[in-house]
Amino acid sequence: MSDAPALPEETVEKARPPIAEAWEMFRKNHAAVAALVVLILIVLAAIFGPALYGTDPFDMVWAPFSPPGADGFLLGTDYLGRDLTALILSGARVSLVIGLAAALVSVFIGVTVGALAGFYRGVVEEVLMRITEFFQVLPTLLFSMVIVALFGASLPMITFAIGVVSWTAVARITRGEFLRIRELEYVTASRASGASNLKLMFKVILPNALTPIIVQSALMVGGAILFEAGLSFLGLTDPNVVSWGQIIGSNRTYILESPFTVTIPGLAIFITVLAISLVGDGLNDALNPKLRQR
Secondary structure, three states: OOOOOOOOHHHHHHOOOHHHHHHHHHHHOHHHHHHHHHHHHHHHHHHHHHHHHOOOOOOEOOOOOOOOOHHHOOOOEOOOOEEHHHHHHHHHHHHHHHHHHHHHHHHHHHHHHHHHHHHHOHHHHHHHHHHHHHHHHOOHHHHHHHHHHHHOOOHHHHHHHHHHOOOHHHHHHHHHHHHHHOOOHHHHHHHHOOOOHHHHHHHHHHHHHHHHHHHHHHHHHHHHHHHHHHHHHOOOOOOOOOOHHHHHHHHHHHOOOOOHHHHHHHHHHHHHHHHHHHHHHHHHHHHOHHHOOO
């Protein structure tokens, strides 16, 4: 009896799990891989840096405006004589947490609105899309400034203010995916088998609509970090908490006298947001099946 023919190599390749295919595609994007390494280093510095460095960011440790490298201070000191390295390490944790939390708020609101609009359509879609358009045309920075000014500049309120003005893009993406997927055969079969609307939305349709939502969510983290920096630059921040934006805002008066006090936290924001954007592009290439054949 002859042996069964071996499967062609192409068939074996196609049988790989989707996660393996996505990772393989992501690895081919060298810029995204390098950005992921940089982002991991930034996250590790934010988590462990303050404890390892050991200097309180609020302590006045030396003369103000000591340049980077002078008197043993790697990044110098700010206008109050505080160690800029300690400020950057502590600010990284706050900026990243605000960015991530604000993105989660935006995704929660956007997915909820988009899912309801795309699934129910009709009057529900019209009402929710008009609300989305209203928030979309609002000047987001001004609206967030009003929220923070009215309810206080605490970290939870800043996070909420950023999230509540940034959800419209996620809502439109989710609505588009729901409109496309709700008409597919497996959704019709699930509906015919007696699945409830909630089950159809969040257990059948949403898992298959996650790819563009994940990509948009990754990009929104960087946008939220920039948003927080803008609010902090305008003084709408908690003075008892250090963030990169707060460092820039508190030293902005002395930008001509000691530009490094503003440039260094600005570079930290720039590098972090650029890394997040490149990782988002890599995720888009890896998770979008249409781009895998490029």
